[in-house]
Amino acid sequence: MAERAGVLSSTAIAVLIAEGGVDAAVPIGTGQIQPASLDLRLGPTAHRVRASFLPGRESVRAKIERLGMHEIDLAPGAVLERGCVYIVPLMESLALAPDVSAHANPKSSTGRLDIFTRLIADEAHEFDRVQPGHRGPLYAEVSPRTFSIVVRAGSRLNQIRFKRGAPGYSEGALERLHAERRLIEGEVARGGFAGGLPLSVDLAGSGGGLVGWKAKRHTDLIDLDQVGRYDPADFWEPIARPSAAGVILNPDDFYILASKESVRIPPDHAAEMVAYDTLVGEFRAHYAGFFDPGFGHDEAGGGGTRAVLEVRSHDVPFMIEDGQTIGRLLFEPLTERPAELYGRGIGSSYQRQGLALAKQFKQPRLDAVATV
Known part of the structure; x- marks a missing residue:
């Protein structure tokens, strides 16, 4: 067999x-x-x-x-x-x-x-x-x-x-899976399942007035073994909710943003975020594409978790706007359900995250930087 x-x-x-x-x-x-x-x-x-x-x-x-x-x-x-x-x-x-x-x-x-x-x-x-x-x-x-x-x-x-094997889902099968398992919060536009489940960027400040972080240049070293050590203010500039239409990405600058939708990965599935079609914008989003089973899922204590997006513009300044599609989630079934799911029980760092920086940084008080 x-x-x-x-x-x-x-x-x-x-x-x-x-x-x-x-x-x-x-x-x-x-x-x-x-x-x-x-x-x-x-x-x-x-x-x-x-x-x-x-x-x-x-x-x-x-x-x-x-x-x-x-x-x-x-x-x-x-x-x-x-x-x-x-x-x-x-x-x-x-x-x-x-x-x-x-x-x-x-x-x-x-x-x-x-x-x-x-x-x-x-x-x-x-x-x-x-x-x-x-x-x-x-x-x-x-x-x-x-x-x-x-x-x-x-x-x-x-x-x-x-x-x-090749266990991926067709457009129709992904739409049925979403209807049955509620993979993300929010409405998906008709025909929106082609190429994966779309995620959009949050520039309205759904988690408060802060909508992102922009990396500073010419900073100190970061030791990857140090957890919770570094002050975000030494490495990052906070981005407040824009008063105008969107945020302009400078070429070669690095940004941390978040998805508008909350994600729920079922315990018997895995997902990966892939770049959205470059015809809609010269930027790259989300270097780290794997979402483990249980990420954001209620059963693993997630309650829906927003995806953090690593974003870099290429060649020219580019304006992104609230709700703009920035990536797509591909889902695949597992060979069997894992013994443990993504979450605090196995030391996962980003369950129930908001606009979270890497674990090497002290987690900032968002209310303290939201008005900057």
């Missing part, structure tokens, strides 16, 4: 590891296994390279030998400078079955710090994608865009999801 198609839950990921589908030089800890993904760890050495690349028909190691500039020892902790590109061999490697593929994304805190992080595998023609049956090492491309950061061997910047 064929195994069920779907995204592998934490239970199936544990089996995958036990059977050798995922291996690591340092044993994988249970804390790495999330409800529908596996956290990946940086190895002990980073390679500063001249440019980003895809290996194509080569190995990643061969490309590093051609483009590498110098090595950095991450074991004691090291600085990765903003604007530079690094390739870091990961502790984990894969030996996937012929019917299992994988897909990676930055972790939530990685995206909220504007750390551009992508997975690379040998002979890959795409970032963040691992083909069925792949065997070999994994690498992370790491390029801090706004803040210089401190990382160590074992730091977790990205996560990987495993999938058996």
